[in-house]
Amino acid sequence: MLDVLNTILPVFVVVGFGYLATSRGLFSESAVDGLMTFAQSFAIPALLFRAMSTLDLGSILTLPLFLTYYGGATASFLAALLGARFLLGRPWTDSIAIGFAGLFANGLLLGVPVTERAFGPDATAGNFGIIAVNSAYCYTIGITMMETVLARQSGGTMRNLPGRVLKAMFRNNMIIGILAGIAVNLTGLPIPEFFGDSLDLIARAALPAALFGLGGVLCNYRPEGDLRAIALIVVCSLLLHPATSWGIGLAVGLPTPAFRSAIVMAAMAPGVNTYIFANLYGVGKRVVASSILIGTALSLFTSWAWLALLH
Template identity: 75%
Template sequence: MLAILAAILPVFIVVGFGYVAVRYNLFADSAVEGLMKFSQNFAIPALLFRAMSTLEIGAAFTPSLFLSYYGGATLSFLVALLGARLLFERPWEDSIAIGFSGLFANGLLLGVPVTEQAFGPQATEGNFVIISVNSLYCYGIGITAMEIARARRSGGTLSQLPGRVLKAMFRNAMILGIISGLAVNASGLTLPVFFTDALDLMARAALPAALFGLGGVLCHYRPEGDLRTIALIVLASLFIHPATTWFIGTVSSLPEAGFRSAVTMAAMAPGVNTYIFANMYGTARRVVASAVLIGTAVSLFTTWAWLTLLH
């Protein structure tokens, strides 16, 4: 319990710094917007590039690992999306952003340190394998769904969809960071030290900047009127995702190390990228930002429960 608390509390503290800074006019709203753009377009892509370019690609890349984790993530996405649309009658664009909150767990910020503290540093290989395709898979689904919804609203034809999706995908700096990092990894190219050091400087700023900016955003977005939708996101991300991952991992005989990594990653709260996605399209930002904060708080207890079952 203390190890999980030690992993989660820093997230709250950095978010709290951002909240207090904006609440008491120590940090302007325009600065928050700039900070989110910096983290979204520069710092996080640098972090992903470095992670992908140095990842050891080996035996850990097993189909059962991807099937168990992303099978659970996809079901969580559908539950949150259809629940928002059919139960709460939100617009399709809002529903897709809400569904994305059930799809994109906070694996990098919480999943890796929780796994490391619970099972040891050697247990995180499966976590990084999952992270290696996480943004590509999640943004691929999210962008495709959002572009379909937008084409439907604007009267565009489905023949235009592949071009829209590819254009949106390859304008996303985070996906470009992943693809270019994997390309460097596969080619065996050795980058100059001064260049990698510069990327590392930016990468170290990525998560703190995104969390601080999220705190500033939360200062203006309140959960009033959205509590049922927030509860749906929390249910999908903290219960449906890990439970489905557990089931698929058991049925597919996923090895123990990968099973622990997959379930622990699936048990994490919605990540900062869920707000970044909602902010990209200017939809459902209040409910998504609130779900990140509330989901992270609830995950203190649910993660403890999942880790107890894993042990």
């Protein structure tokens, strides 16, 4: 058990360093914004491009993997959505934002480095397979439901719904990096060695920079809002999602490497994208922000437990 903790602890220590440096004024908010802009707009897209351009897509983009991970994610979304609406009495718009927080796990910034630390650099193929469709899947569900509710409340139409969904996805540099990498992979387009080496230099900075920056971002969140709603999101994200994925993975016979990737990704706290979604519509922002902070802190211990089971 101690070996498992020592494996994943460095990931969370880097996040903690970012949090501490920002909270003590050693790293300004503008520096955090700059670091996250570099990580999310340049370094992570480079990492995703290189991963997607070199992976054996046929072996990782499999139905059992997607059923395992996204079956659990969908169950977590529905539980958080319906629980917020019918148990906590939240408005539908708030409930959708809360459900989205149960749907969108922080698989890229936390799931990938935890998997790499726990099972080795070659064990992350399944992680990137999940990441390849994650934003498309989650934003399609979240935006479609939110726009449907808003259209009904205002008596408007949903003619612009497909455009809003596509705009939300394709203005994201990470989606562009994924699609470009898949295009290179499928076409066999050669990448000049000097250009590939340059991308690798940028990509190697992606996860350390993003983890440190994530700590700075979390420093700006305060545990505010309905504690019951926060608890609902945390339970769905850290327990229901991985537990459901575990059951589905066993049922469909998912191979062990992909099974590990799916469970680790599912066991992560809500990602920063959940706050971006809530902020986009101006609903549930305090609850979602607090869930990211509290969930990330608790995921150190819950991911330890899930990894111990996987080992």
